[in-house]
Each structure stands twice: as structure tokens, then as C-alpha cells.
Amino acid sequence: MPTGVGLQTSQVTRTYTSFTGSDLKAVFHNMVIAELVGISYTITREVAPIYTTGSPDPRSFSKGKRGIAGTLVFQKFDRQALRDLMDKSVYVAKNDDFQSIGWRPIDQITGIANDERLGVRLAAPIYVDQIPPFDITITYANETGQIATERLMGVQILNEGNGISTDDLTNETNCTFVCRHVTGMIPQPTVSPQTQDLQRPNYNPWVDLGSESFIPPGT
Numbered sequence: 716m717p718t719g720v721g722l723q724t725s726q727v728t729r730t731y732t733s734f735t736g737s738d739l740k741a742v743f744h745n746m747v748i749a750e751l752v753g754i755s756y757t758i759t760r761e762v763a764p765i766y767t768t769g770s771p772d773p774r775s776f777s778k779g780k781r782g783i784a785g786t787l788v789f790q791k792f793d794r795q796a797l798r799d800l801m802d803k804s805v806y807v808a809k810n811d812d813f814q815s816i817g818w819r820p821i822d823q824i825t826g827i828a829n830d831e832r833l834g835v836r837l838a839a840p841i842y843v844d845q846i847p848p849f850d851i852t853i854t855y856a857n858e859t860g861q862i863a864t865e866r867l868m869g870v871q872i873l874n875e876g877n878g879i880s881t882d883d884l885t886n887e888t889n890c891t892f893v894c895r896h897v898t899g900m901i902p903q904p905t906v907s908p909q910t911q912d913l914q915r916p917n918y919n920p921w922v923d924l925g926s927e928s929f930i931p932p933g934t
Contacts, residue, residue, distance in 0.1 A: 732902070734855040734863065743800055743870075744849040748789075750796045752887065754853070756785025756867065756897065784893045785867075791877070791886040801840045804847055808838040843872045843890060855900070862903040869895030 741751045761779030789796030840846050851867040876889040 732857070732859075732861040732863075734857055734861075738857045739853050739855045742852040742854070743797075746800055746803070748797070748800070750789045750792065751787065752790050753788040754785065754851075756783060756892075756894070758783050758897065782893070783867075783895070783897055784891065787872075787890040787892060789888040789890070791888050795843075796888045796890075797843050797846065800849075801843065801846060804840055804845075805837045806840055806845045806847060807835050810834050810836060843875050846872060851894075860905050862905065863900050864898075864903055865900045866898040867894045868897070 736753070741748050741754065758781065760781045763777045763779065764773035765775040765777055767774050795801070848869045848871050851870050853865040853867075855861075855863040855865075870892050871894070872890050872892045874891045877886075879886050
């Protein structure tokens with residue numbers, strides 16, 4: 716093939732990049748969640764107008780707290796959508812919970828969380844709101860070799876909704892969440908179709924993501 720001719724040499728390919736839902740993979744902590752159907756979030760900020768006498772118009776605006784909240788949609792197959800993540804998580808439960816509901820204890824884990832004097836012990840979550848905070852890393856990769864990443868940090872699930880009827884062809888679970896920080900979509904080095912190497916040498920996007928819990932592909 717002549718030099719300068721190829722998939723990545725197209726100016727349109729290098730400049731105009733887009734992704735769809737079929738181009739992404741979502742990693743919750745260090746686990747790929749294949750049941751994810753959709754994810755959305757909104758960022759809101761408190762803004763208050765400042766008024767003084769002599770004018771009906773605001774003199775200034777004061778900015779206050781910021782909040783990030785969103786929704787996760789999962790396809791339910793033969794088990795709870797986040798069951799695998801729940802089985803690998805632990806939280807501190809009260810001993811009364813074991814007696815009244817039958818929480819799943821994890822006796823092999825020792826430490827202060829199992830101290831009978833405190834009346835608590837470690838257990839595997841039963842509800843999704845008991846999953847400890849985790850990061851969500853979204854990786855986009857389309858067929859032209861364009862790559863982008865996005866991270867939601869400190870995600871905590873608040874609510875879970877389920878339902879099905881005779882008219883439904885699919886069974887979905889909806890969850891709402893809050894998180895502490897969102898990086899936004901960040902473009903990553905393009906993959907060359909000839910060499911399958913990153914076009915920018917000495918650059919590791921998985922390290923630059925800054926998450927020790929994220930497992931790069933192929934490891």
C-alpha cells in the first residue's frame with residue numbers, strides 16, 4: 716500500500732469522531748458489566764440572584780453547591796443485574812439484621828468489623844444500595860480505531876426499580892445514583908490498523924486514567 720494511503724490517513728476519519736452505545740464498555744470498579752443498557756447523568760449547581768434596593772434586576776449571582784446524579788438501566792436475564800458485583804462486595808451490617816432478615820455473613824474476614832462488642836460484622840450486600848462507593852469507567856472504541864474514555868468517581872446507588880408485565884418483551888432494572896466527580900469524555904490515542912499500536916509512543920491511556928482498580932484489556 717502506498718505511503719499515506721490507509722484508513723487513518725483520511726482527514727475525516729481523524730477529525731470527525733462519534734460513538735454509539737454499541738461502541739462502549741462499562742467497568743464498575745474492576746468488573747465489566749455487560750448487562751448495562753444505558754447510563755445518563757446530570758450536573759446541577761445552586762445559583763442564587765443577589766438583589767439590592769433601587770433595581771428589580773439582579774446585581775450579581777452567587778454560586779453554591781454542585782450535585783451529580785444519574786440513572787443506570789440494566790437488562791435482567793436470570794439474576795439480579797448487579798449480582799456478581801454484590802457477591803464480591805462487603806459492607807458493615809448490624810447483628811440484628813442477621814436475626815431479622817438473614818444477611819449473608821462473611822465470617823472468614825476478620826477485623827474490627829466483626830467485633831461482637833460493636834454489634835456489627837461484615838456481610839455481602841442484599842440490596843444494591845448497600846454496595847460500597849465505586850468508580851465507573853466507560854471506554855468507547857469505534858470501528859475506525861477512535862478511542863475515548865469517561866469516568867464517574869465515587870458512585871453510590873440510591874434506588875432500584877423493577878417491573879414486568881405480559882406486554883413486555885424485555886425485563887429491565889432501573890437504578891438511580893449520585894457520584895462525586897465526572898471527568899467527561901476524553902479522547903485517547905488512535906489505534907493504527909496496520910500495526911495495532913498506539914500512534915503516540917510511550918503513552919499508556921490505562922495508566923493515565925488514574926484508576927488502580929481498572930484492568931486494561933488483555934490482562
